[in-house]
Amino acid sequence: MLLFWILFNLFVLAMLALDLGVFQRRGHIVKFREAVIWSLVWIALALIFAVIVFFWHGRAESLEFITGYVIELSLSVDNLFVFLLIFRYFHVPRPDQHKVLFWGIVGALVMRAVFILLGVTLIQRFHWIIYVFGALLVYSGIKLLSSEEKEIQPEKNPVLRLLRRWIPVSDRYEQGKFFVRRPKLYATPLFVVLIVIETTDLIFAMDSIPAVLAITLNAFIVYTSNIFAILGLRSMYFALAGMMEIFHYLHYGLSLVLIFIGGKMLISHYYEISTPVSLAVVAGLLITSVGASLAFPKKAETGE
DSSP states (O other): OHHHHHHHHHHHHHHHHHIIIIITSSOOOOOHHHHHHHHHHHHHHHHHHHHHHHHHHOHHHHHHHHHHHHHHHHHHHHHHHHHHHHHHHHTOOHHHHHHHHHHHHHHHHHHHHHHHHHHHHHHHHOTTHHHHHHHHHHHHHHHHHHOOSOOOOGGGOHHHHHHHHHSOBOSSOOTTOSEEESSSEEEOHHHHHHHHHHHHHHHHHHHHHHHHHTTOOOHHHHHHHHHHHHHTHHHHHHHHTTTGGGOTTHHHHHHHHHHHHHHHHHTTTTOOOOHHHHHHHHHHHHHHHHHHHHHSOOOOOOOO
């Protein structure tokens, strides 16, 4: 099993090195066509991995991976709305957005690995933790269901406050650099944006990881489904950035997904909902919310 962990992480590092060192050596504006191609590549790689899991461990684990991947990817798509608002709030130049998302994803990979191993260990040692996770997901789903607009208030971010207390921040972007020296070391606004993205992802992980843990406690399946979803997130951001307003009912579908998965955890001691049923429910809710968004477009706001 250790060999599979090593091989998978080597694959992830190779893909990241290929992306950063070959395809994206210079910051540039990611075009829609390029973003769609990379999004499809990551989805295809995830499906190929699901086939490998099928022949390696069987149908059950393969379905668990696909279900976890769909849940994580769908929650990540909703997170893209927040990333878009962060970039708009800080007026991040478009060529620099790719760099922030790249390093944000690198940080997310490390945090997710720690969270997953910790979560699996806690549930295996203290089974009652599963009810805490379930209640957290139901609460998050209800909160998302009742929220109309996401507000970005970086000035209230405690990590950002601490950063500004200890490191001076320059007043302008410096051609994609995170730090500049003039003459003492300054953090640039781009580094501030990276910190906001990282801490925001940490909050997202508190919802998404328990949701996947409701499907399986196989740490490798939970980890790989999370990583594949996160790796495809950057390219998906640029593919969907111009279309996010179209999916205005998506957050309702996602809130119901969280409530369903949380409920699944809460009743797991009394009734076990199978993975195929979970996958069908999650996919049905997402397809319905996307379909409703397309069928009933959001009316354009008109000024008085």
